[in-house]
Amino acid sequence: MSRLDGRVALVTGAASGLGLACATRFAAEGAQVFGVDLHQPDEWPGARFHVVDVADEDAVARTISDVVQEHGRLDAVCNAAGVAGGGPVHLVPLAEWERVLRVNLTGTFLVCKHAVVPMMDQGSGSIVNFASIEGIEGTEGGSAYNASKGAVVILTKNMAIDYGRRGVRVNCICPGFIETPMFRSVMDNEGMAKYRERYRDEHKLGRFGRPEEIAGAALFLVSDDASFVTGHALVVDGGFTAGMRAGVLEGLGL
């Protein structure tokens, strides 16, 4: 038996990167997976795909209601829709700040708001929000993005407190730098290319992460293996936040 047999899952940001990796893994584990994104991917591993902006409350409410009507339940939600953006605060236009917060924070809030109701009704459910290590530690020029992700961490913990007695678990994942289209859009731009190695080396495993490695963590959190895990910010970062490594032990082969 697969780990998500008979489960109904909704994944946002499902057309790309981490959302698509989660949808693919959940479907392989037996779930009926519904995708949400601004556009449909060429190949969709799940049941149905909804072209929806996660910051549009009516569309989010309608989509979740359609999924629940079709299957009578909603067991797992993965909030992976997100955008990069920021810069040092004095250079960030208000419109840029609002664009990032609108998707990363408001979008996550809206999907949580409408998904948690059917989960409470059925007395079970697991929500996994996508934060970031940049939501628990600062990074240069992080501003809007990092603020949005820090807010997702605390939103997650608050929801865990509010809905635990109703059988709903709420956790978030804080990935390190994972090779996805978003990662490439940041790392491949002209100004960043020369810092790429520095970022890679901060991961103590000596490499960037792969989307499947985040999907594995998401699978754990939505599965019964995590039945006593809620309110947790799970860092999956190849050791990026473990501490400083200067290379002092290189002479010992470490």
Ligand SMILES: NC(=O)c1ccc[n+]([C@@H]2O[C@H](COP(=O)([O-])OP(=O)(O)OC[C@H]3O[C@@H](n4cnc5c(N)ncnc54)[C@H](O)[C@@H]3O)[C@@H](O)[C@H]2O)c1
């Ligand atoms: N890749 C990384 O290194 C990394 C690290 C930490 C956290 N994250 C977070 O993980 C999540 C997934 O990132 P990714 O790297 O897969 O990025 P990605 O750009 O590959 O995928 C994000 C998806 O979200 C969708 N999206 C954007 N705005 C949307 C909206 N308004 N409504 C619906 N969908 C929308 C995009 O169309 C895209 O398909 C994001 O929240 C990101 O902030 C990524």
